[in-house]
Amino acid sequence: MLASFALSLLLATLAVCDPKGHRWHHPLPTDRRSPCPGINALANHGYLPRHGLNISLAQFITGIREGYNFDAIFTADAVNSYQPFTTTGYNNTLNLNDLDHHSIPGEFDGSLSRNDLYFGDNHSFNQTIWNTVAAHFHHDTISIPVAARARLDRVTAAEAINPNFTASNVTSFGTSALYLQVMRGQYNATKTKYVQIFFREERIPFNEGYRRSNVSVGNEDIGQLALEIALASGCPDLECRAQNSSRTN
Numbered sequence: 001m002l003a004s005f006a007l008s009l010l011l012a013t014l015a016v017c018d019p020k021g022h023r024w025h026h027p028l029p030t031d032r033r034s035p036c037p038g039i040n041a042l043a044n045h046g047y048l049p050r051h052g053l054n055i056s057l058a059q060f061i062t063g064i065r066e067g068y069n070f071d072a073i074f075t076a077d078a079v080n081s082y083q084p085f086t087t088t089g090y091n092n093t094l095n096l097n098d099l100d101h102h103s104i105p106g107e108f109d110g111s112l113s114r115n116d117l118y119f120g121d122n123h124s125f126n127q128t129i130w131n132t133v134a135a136h137f138h139h140d141t142i143s144i145p146v147a148a149r150a151r152l153d154r155v156t157a158a159e160a161i162n163p164n165f166t167a168s169n170v171t172s173f174g175t176s177a178l179y180l181q182v183m184r185g186q187y188n189a190t191k192t193k194y195v196q197i198f199f200r201e202e203r204i205p206f207n208e209g210y211r212r213s214n215v216s217v218g219n220e221d222i223g224q225l226a227l228e229i230a231l232a233s234g235c236p237d238l239e240c241r242a243q244n245s246s247r248t249n
């Protein structure tokens with residue numbers, strides 16, 4: 001009886017701890033961060049260097065695997081797309097704010113939690129915008145149709161007021177797929193509570209029970225989920241071009 005009480009106390013204690021060496025800390029004013037909550041959360045937990053400076057592909061691969069169990073090919077593809085825009089002075093490292101570059105994966109109009117570049121700050125979490133997205137989440141978990149509706153409403157609203165709107169549907173579907181996939185974790189269903197913490201605090205919700213996926217996640221998984229979101233949005237594919245549209249952005 002006592003032993004089992006002690007054991008459950010121990011388990012409870014373990015359950016409320018960030019992994020050893022990976023306590024969440026607020027970034028310092030001098031630390032660099034990106035427009036991507038998932039990357040920022042990794043740096044806030046020390047899976048990527050907390051200063052956010054001069055990070056190599058090898059460090060990204062290790063950090064993203066340890067934090068979320070995404071595979072090396074996924075990470076290499078993403079990092080390589082940003083490498084031409086590095087401001088580190090080295091051609092094989094990135095500062096996290098190098099991910100601000102407009103219209104490559106990560107920074108795009110109609111973001112779920114950032115404002116469009118047209119309105120100024122395309123980098124920082126924007127509570128007002130996030131609230132319009134989170135208003136769609138009425139249940140304990142976020143289903144694909146709900147994520148699809150939240151994304152579409154946000155993009156439609158952004159497109160209506162931004163005369164310079166440029167976004168690829170592929171990127172937009174992809175980023176919704178990313179948060180759904182990352183926050184599925186081992187539980188393999190996306191808890192609303194986890195997603196709120198992830199976006200609002202840029203914190204991985206270990207304290208609330210989150211555990212990363214125990215199977216490696218790759219491009220195919222993200223692509224499949226992105227397609228499911230596209231289909232749930234009434235699009236025939238990831239491009240989602242209107243039948244006769246000549247738009248190519």
Ligand SMILES: *[C@@H]1O[C@H](CO)[C@@H](O)[C@H](O)[C@H]1NC(C)=O
Nearest residue numbers: 053054055056088090092093
């Ligand atoms: C930045 O990274 C490069 C490549 O890994 C390394 O050679 C260099 O010493 C680093 N510079 C600083 C200031 O950390």
Ligand SMILES: *[C@@H]1O[C@H](CO)[C@@H](O)[C@H](O)[C@H]1NC(C)=O
Nearest residue numbers: 080083084089090091092093
């Ligand atoms: C990166 O820089 C190194 C040393 O400056 C150079 O030898 C190498 O060719 C460069 N690589 C690319 C892909 O530009």
Ligand SMILES: *[C@@H]1O[C@H](CO)[C@@H](O)[C@H](O)[C@H]1NC(C)=O
Nearest residue numbers: 116117118119120163164165
């Ligand atoms: C909007 O786009 C026009 C034309 O490309 C450009 O000149 C202008 O600087 C952009 N405005 C903003 C605020 O990005």
Ligand SMILES: *[C@@H]1O[C@H](CO)[C@@H](O)[C@H](O)[C@H]1NC(C)=O
Nearest residue numbers: 100101102117120121122123
């Ligand atoms: C995105 O916004 C940040 C912060 O306002 C700014 O420093 C950066 O220049 C913007 N990105 C581009 C490509 O202009």
Ligand SMILES: *[C@@H]1O[C@H](CO)[C@@H](O)[C@H](O)[C@H]1NC(C)=O
Nearest residue numbers: 115119120121126127128129
């Ligand atoms: C957040 O976005 C809203 C809506 O576009 C805007 O009015 C507000 O100024 C933004 N807040 C910040 C802090 O940039």
Ligand SMILES: *[C@@H]1O[C@H](CO)[C@@H](O)[C@H](O)[C@H]1NC(C)=O
Nearest residue numbers: 167168169239240242247249
């Ligand atoms: C994205 O899809 C919408 C239809 O939902 C379409 O109107 C728009 O042109 C598409 N945008 C791009 C960049 O393909």
Ligand SMILES: *[C@@H]1O[C@H](CO)[C@@H](O)[C@H](O)[C@H]1NC(C)=O
Nearest residue numbers: 184186187188189213214215
């Ligand atoms: C996770 O859930 C998705 C959707 O329900 C399913 O397709 C996938 O096989 C599951 N993955 C694992 C590892 O159980």
Ligand SMILES: *[C@@H]1O[C@H](CO)[C@@H](O)[C@H](O)[C@H]1NC(C)=O
Nearest residue numbers: 185186187188211213214215
């Ligand atoms: C992954 O986690 C799930 C849920 O906890 C469990 O059912 C499954 O056996 C685990 N798989 C592996 C390979 O550890």
Ligand SMILES: *[C@@H]1O[C@H](CO)[C@@H](O)[C@H](O)[C@H]1NC(C)=O
Nearest residue numbers: 240241242243244245246247
């Ligand atoms: C759509 O495309 C078809 C075939 O290219 C063309 O005949 C038709 O006139 C177009 N409709 C509109 C509304 O542009």
